[in-house]
Amino acid sequence: MVEDKKKGLFDQKLSRRDFLKKSGMAGAGAIIGASALGSFLLPKTQEKTKEADGDESISFYGKHQAGIMTPMQKNVYFVVLDLEEVSREEVKQLFKDWTAYAAKLVEGDRVDTESSNTYLPPKDTGETVGLNPYRLTLTFGISRSFLKKCGLTQKEMAIFKDFPPFPKEQLEDKYTGGDIAIQACADDEQVAFHAVRNLIRKGRGKVTLKWSQSGFAAIGDRKSTPRNLFGFKDGTVNPTTANDFDKVVWYDGNDWLKNGSFMAVRKIRMHLETWDRTNLAEQENTFGRYRDSGAPFGKTDEFSDFSWDDKDKDGNYLMPVDSHVSLANKAGKKLLRRSYSYADGINEKTGQFESGLLFIAFEKDPQQFVDVQTSLGATDRLNEYITHIGSGLFACFGGVEKGGYLGQDLFE
Numbered sequence: 125m126v127e128d129k130k131k132g133l134f135d136q137k138l139s140r141r142d143f144l145k146k147s148g149m150a151g152a153g154a155i156i157g158a159s160a161l162g163s164f165l166l167p168k169t170q171e172k173t174k175e176a177d178g179d180e181s182i183s184f185y186g187k188h189q190a191g192i193m194t195p196m197q198k199n200v201y202f203v204v205l206d207l208e209e210v211s212r213e214e215v216k217q218l219f220k221d222w223t224a225y226a227a228k229l230v231e232g233d234r235v236d237t238e239s240s241n242t243y244l245p246p247k248d249t250g251e252t253v254g255l256n257p258y259r260l261t262l263t264f265g266i267s268r269s270f271l272k273k274c275g276l277t278q279k280e281m282a283i284f285k286d287f288p289p290f291p292k293e294q295l296e297d298k299y300t301g302g303d304i305a306i307q308a309c310a311d312d313e314q315v316a317f318h319a320v321r322n323l324i325r326k327g328r329g330k331v332t333l334k335w336s337q338s339g340f341a342a343i344g345d346r347k348s349t350p351r352n353l354f355g356f357k358d359g360t361v362n363p364t365t366a367n368d369f370d371k372v373v374w375y376d377g378n379d380w381l382k383n384g385s386f387m388a389v390r391k392i393r394m395h396l397e398t399w400d401r402t403n404l405a406e407q408e409n410t411f412g413r414y415r416d417s418g419a420p421f422g423k424t425d426e427f428s429d430f431s432w433d434d435k436d437k438d439g440n441y442l443m444p445v446d447s448h449v450s451l452a453n454k455a456g457k458k459l460l461r462r463s464y465s466y467a468d469g470i471n472e473k474t475g476q477f478e479s480g481l482l483f484i485a486f487e488k489d490p491q492q493f494v495d496v497q498t499s500l501g502a503t504d505r506l507n508e509y510i511t512h513i514g515s516g517l518f519a520c521f522g523g524v525e526k527g528g529y530l531g532q533d534l535f536e
């Protein structure tokens with residue numbers, strides 16, 4: 125009786141996706157809009173809540189890992205883990221378990237079938253029961269220290285080198301290095317967190333948390349470039365076509381990283397108070413772009429072609445030579461930037477906002493990042509307003525085909 129009552133309550137709270145699944149229409153949600161299904165398929169309560177936003181799911185399987193080419197979601201929960209003293213076989217098993225979990229999580233399903241024994245902790249932590257998948261993607265990467273701990277240094281390729289020291293950075297050990305990175309992106313914060321929480325729960329005893337960062341991006345209607353916490357459009361110059369991705373992002377080699385990519389991560393504190401006291405002309409000179417339109421100096425459209433050395437009719441550079449965009453462009457190397465802002469309360473030492481950018485860039489060769497960061501170097505005008513405090517470089521495997529598992533080509 126009690127069971128039935130519980131079941132009744134749960135049924136009332138079914139998400140629209142669960143409802144479609146139950147009626148054998150899973151997958152149709154992405155094709156048939158909520159309004160089309162509207163009144164005749166959805167129970168009365170669902171009509172009002174119209175929970176159609178999050179019903180798009182992105183398969184975990186494919187040639188490349190999702191979360192790289194995927195258009196940015198609203199939220200990230202990013203985590204770096206350290207590997208405990210475990211055997212390579214145990215790590216391999218963990219990656220197999222994570223594959224099975226990830227494939228379910230991105231569909232909005234529970235990580236495993238629940239047992240009927242109520243004296244056991246539930247398999248899934250439960251905070252997303254009834255929620256849609258919200259375009260959840262899970263992207264896994266490993267570092268050089270991972271290869272070392274697993275006794276796989278012979279698999280290290282020459283381009284997989286640690287970053288050199290960069291001018292002005294003030295890296296803190298607690299945000300630097302680590303063995304495994306998981307980037308969970310979703311259009312819902314709780315969905316992203318739940319995914320990471322359950323993956324780590326499965327890895328208990330094998331991995332420990334080193335650092336984590338949640339972040340957000342104002343992607344709005346997904347048509348315009350999100351603005352960072354300095355108010356500027358961030359992500360304008362980025363690869364978009366499959367051809368761009370082949371040139372810039374996907375690893376060229378034919379080894380265990382085939383179809384994968386390198387992920388450069390920097391935790392960058394942004395000094396909002398200093399920025400907010402800076403006049404608009406100086407803010408725009410810092411980037412070499414106009415704030416409202418996002419256009420490069422001398423142009424009116426955000427996406428106008430430009431080069432750092434464009435000049436006006438008097439022979440003066442259009443962009444300040446020490447502006448962020450001029451120096452980044454001058455490096456002549458491209459990256460896929462997929463960064464998220466963060467706001468973590470108040471810095472106890474300064475009494476100011478603890479906020480910034482979780483900079484995430486994908487590239488086929490880490491040298492692309494090194495060249496851009498070296499060009500920004502000590503001269504970037506933006507340096508006055510930011511401090512790099514964390515860093516990591518991770519090799520993100522190629523995608524997983526059904527029946528395979530994450531990192532299979534590395535372990536076998």
Ligand code: HEM
Nearest residue numbers: 352356357358359360361392449452453481483496497510
């Ligand atoms: C808090 C730190 C940062 C902020 C606020 C920031 C902001 C921006 C903005 C507003 C733009 C212009 C619009 C666009 O194309 O996206 C831009 C461009 C760019 N940034 Fe950053 N950025 C930061 C850090 C970095 C870092 C660490 C790198 C790499 C080392 C980087 C690489 C680039 C590149 C490659 C471009 C495009 C350059 C081009 O137009 O050719 N940025 N950034």
